[in-house]
Amino acid sequence: MRELAYYEAKLEALGEILAADERVHLFGGSFLGLSPHRGLFQKIALAYPERVAFPPISELGFCGLAVGAAMAGLRPVVDLSTASFIFEAWPQVVNEAANAFYMSGGQTRAPVVFHIFHGLRGGGAAQHSHSPQAMLWNAPGLEIALPSSPRDVRGLLKTAARSDNPTIFVDHVQLLEMLGPVPEDDAAIPFGVAEVKRAGSDVTLIATSYLVQRCLAVAERLAREGIQAEVVDPRTLVPLDFHTLMASVEKTRRVVIVDECHQSCGVAAELAARIGEAGFDKLKAPIRRVATLDVPVPYSQRLEEFIGPSDSRISEAVRAVVG
Amino acid sequence: MLPKLPKENLLEILRKMLLIRHFEESLIGLFDKGLFRGHYHVYIGQEATGVAALSCLGGGDYMFTTHRNHGHLLARGAEPGRLLAEILGRKDGYNKGKGGSFHTNISSLGILQTSAVVAGIIPLSTGAAYAARARKSGQVSVCLFGDGALEEGAAPESFNLASLWKLPVLFLCENNGKYGVGRAVAAAQSSTMAAYPLTDLPKAYKIPAEQVDGLDAGAVHAAVSEALSRIRRGEGPRFIEAQTVRWPGSESNWPVVPVPTEVALAWDVGTAPEKVRGWYRECDPALIFIRELVEEKQVTREEISQVDKNVRGQVAQAVDFALKSPYPDLEEALKDVFA
Numbered sequence: 001m002r003e004l005a006y007y008e009a010k011l012e013a014l015g016e017i018l019a020a021d022e023r024v025h026l027f028g029g030s031f032l033g034l035s036p037h038r039g040l041f042q043k044i045a046l047a048y049p050e051r052v053a054f055p056p057i058s059e060l061g062f063c064g065l066a067v068g069a070a071m072a073g074l075r076p077v078v079d080l081s082t083a084s085f086i087f088e089a090w091p092q093v094v095n096e097a098a099n100a101f102y103m104s105g106g107q108t109r110a111p112v113v114f115h116i117f118h119g120l121r122g123g124g125a126a127q128h129s130h131s132p133q134a135m136l137w138n139a140p141g142l143e144i145a146l147p148s149s150p151r152d153v154r155g156l157l158k159t160a161a162r163s164d165n166p167t168i169f170v171d172h173v174q175l176l177e178m179l180g181p182v183p184e185d186d187a188a189i190p191f192g193v194a195e196v197k198r199a200g201s202d203v204t205l206i207a208t209s210y211l212v213q214r215c216l217a218v219a220e221r222l223a224r225e226g227i228q229a230e231v232v233d234p235r236t237l238v239p240l241d242f243h244t245l246m247a248s249v250e251k252t253r254r255v256v257i258v259d260e261c262h263q264s265c266g267v268a269a270e271l272a273a274r275i276g277e278a279g280f281d282k283l284k285a286p287i288r289r290v291a292t293l294d295v296p297v298p299y300s301q302r303l304e305e306f307i308g309p310s311d312s313r314i315s316e317a318v319r320a321v322v323g
Numbered sequence: 324m325l326p327k328l329p330k331e332n333l334l335e336i337l338r339k340m341l342l343i344r345h346f347e348e349s350l351i352g353l354f355d356k357g358l359f360r361g362h363y364h365v366y367i368g369q370e371a372t373g374v375a376a377l378s379c380l381g382g383g384d385y386m387f388t389t390h391r392n393h394g395h396l397l398a399r400g401a402e403p404g405r406l407l408a409e410i411l412g413r414k415d416g417y418n419k420g421k422g423g424s425f426h427t428n429i430s431s432l433g434i435l436q437t438s439a440v441v442a443g444i445i446p447l448s449t450g451a452a453y454a455a456r457a458r459k460s461g462q463v464s465v466c467l468f469g470d471g472a473l474e475e476g477a478a479p480e481s482f483n484l485a486s487l488w489k490l491p492v493l494f495l496c497e498n499n500g501k502y503g504v505g506r507a508v509a510a511a512q513s514s515t516m517a518a519y520p521l522t523d524l525p526k527a528y529k530i531p532a533e534q535v536d537g538l539d540a541g542a543v544h545a546a547v548s549e550a551l552s553r554i555r556r557g558e559g560p561r562f563i564e565a566q567t568v569r570w571p572g573s574e575s576n577w578p579v580v581p582v583p584t585e586v587a588l589a590w591d592v593g594t595a596p597e598k599v600r601g602w603y604r605e606c607d608p609a610l611i612f613i614r615e616l617v618e619e620k621q622v623t624r625e626e627i628s629q630v631d632k633n634v635r636g637q638v639a640q641a642v643d644f645a646l647k648s649p650y651p652d653l654e655e656a657l658k659d660v661f662a
Contacts, residue, residue, distance in 0.1 A: 025457065050457070051457075053488070055484060056483055056484065056487065058480035058483060058484065060446065060476055060477050060480050061446050061449070061477065061480025061481050061483065061484050062446075062480075062484060063446070064443075064445070064446020064447055064449070064450060064477060064480075064481065065446050065447075065449045065450035065453055065481070065484055066450055067446070067447055067450060068387075068435070068436075068446060068447035068448060068449060068450020068451045068452075068453070068454070068464075069450035069451065069453045069454040069457075070450070071435040071436060071447065071450070071451060072385060072435060072450065072451035072453075072454035072455065072464075073454050073458070074453075074454045074457060076450075091440060091443065091477070092443070092446055092447075092477075095438075095440060095443065096436065096438060096440075096443055096447060100436055101659055101660070101661065101662050102421060102659045102660055103418060103421055103422045103426045104418050104421075104422060104426070104428050104430065104436070104659075105416070105417065105418035105419035105420075105421050105422060105659060106419070106658070106659040106662075107417075107418070107428065107429070107430040107431075108428065108430050108435050108436055109662045111662075140660050141660055141661070143661070164661075164662035165661050165662050
């Protein structure tokens with residue numbers, strides 16, 4: 001299989017979804033963030049001048065515009081760039097798009113994709129480092145996808161563009177340079193299918209997005225200590241493939257959930273609650289969470305690393321449940 | 324003045340204005356009997372604006388409305404029974420009882436979303452206009468909202484986008500507080516805007532904007548049909564502020580009917596309580612329209628009474644339909660989260 005960089009796979013998917021469906025329109029041009037490759041997006045913008053729009057800095061306005069365009073038959077993909085900016089558009093995302101199908105009694109569809117870069121980017125400080133996926137998970141009606149590899153970003157983005165529901169596409173700038181195998185064929189990845197990224201017998205590590213890659217690196221190091229960690233990536237939170245997560249937990253009987261949301265009411269909190277409800281009697285050790293500490297994100301590098309779900313905190317948590 | 328339309332169109336406008344009036348007055352009666360909950364908003368006093376404006380739309384055009392939507396939906400062709408069933412939370416409502424008065428929409432009539440956040444639909448309607456333009460379909464998008472909606476940031480952000488991208492959208496602001504009670508005491512409007520007149524706001528974004536007497540069906544019809552033809556020619560968005568005078572029945576937390584509307588009130592408001600007579604004599608758009616129809620000798624009083632009688636019968640049937648409709652099954656609460 002060919003190998004692509006994550007940013008290449010993502011760019012390829014954007015080109016493919018535009019080519020496949022003329023209802024797809026892109027709003028915004030920061031799908032590659034501030035990476036040195038960001039200029040490559042220009043090729044797409046030039047290829048589809050009538051279907052790639054660059055709105056003013058009006059997140060509320062242009063996200064709502066995209067939702068309305070979706071209701072009227074287009075399939076907009078909106079780039080909000082930094083995830084923290086979705087707060088500017090919150091009323092249109094959680095109170096219009098998420099509710100539309102339900103409160104219309106199944107009449108109005110809003111097939112819009114909101115693309116965001118979440119998490120600790122390195123120096124983003126308090127206002128550019130949010131992981132709002134747990135807040136968005138608390139708004140029924142939104143699908144939430146979080147790719148963690150070149151293959152997954154291409155496959156999940158295609159499914160997001162084909163979905164009839166509003167979808168939050170939660171990406172991470174730390175993944176952009178990563179290399180990995182990417183199939184040549186369509187290879188859309190269905191929502192609601194978790195993937196076991198590494199098999200193991202001693203402990204289950206559940207993670208999403210960039211933290212899947214951190215967990216895989218930590219698992220390799222732990223293997224040298226004789227601990228075999230299984231790494232499971234839900235890939236989408238909504239819909240959630242709880243069955244695959246639980247199957248792994250029942251096998252290893254120990255679980256550490258790794259998450260870039262703040263710890264309280266984060267993604268890890270919800271997964272821990274569900275696992276506890278479904279399989280308390282299967283567990284040999286308490287469920288452990290490794291999440292961002294409950295403080296605003298500090299700027300200074302040492303402090304940012306200290307509050308984040310670092311490799312060392314993941315390792316410590318694994319040793320604690322295995323030991 | 325009367326819209327410059329054939330008699331049959333004028334009678335259709337009359338029919339819809341009276342339908343809205345009797346629908347809303349019946350609704351208030353149903354609320355007072357405890358048949359539905361929450362707070363709700365009626366369209367009484369604004370019928371000339373909604374009915375005349377929406378008569379200018381084509382069948383494929385989009386319309387977006389707010390919490391004060393009943394009149395707009397009826398003007399666009401909603402079945403009164405299904406609308407009322409929705410407001411009462413019944414199974415046969417347009418939204419299966421899941422939207423209620425705040426959110427009734429009818430996508431088959433081009434009404435894609437009804438938002439109860441005052442400016443929620445302003446970006447949405449701009450987006451529907453974007454979709455229409457992308458498809459080169461010739462459709463326009465009409466956004467009906469109240470004066471208070473201009474206070475939310477969604478309004479100016481949308482005006483900027485619509486103007487920059489020359490989108491085919493009509494922003495129709497219904498200012499129902501021209502001499503309003505309510506929020507800004509002794510001011511000329513019910514909203515609290517530093518931009519005054521309200522048309523200053525869209526004008527700052529280079530959107531042509533005008534004020535029109537919202538009690539005058541002819542003036543509304545002329546302004547909206549001119550605006551829509553310019554929008555359809557690709558000239559970009561336009562803004563109209565239709566000014567109406569707030570119905571005295573809404574001067575409380577929940578509406579009350581000061582006097583049930585009778586056709587005869589058009590000539591003699593003696594049956595109305597004294598303190599509201601002025602509104603019914605001078606500011607009631609339905610009664611103004613009736614007087615104009617007769618004075619210009621296009622229509623007899625008997626014809627008007629016949630229309631009124633038919634509409635009352637239709638509303639009575641709607642009430643019967645809605646009250647007979649069952650409540651939704653409990654499983655309905657768990658459906659339609661995702662398409």
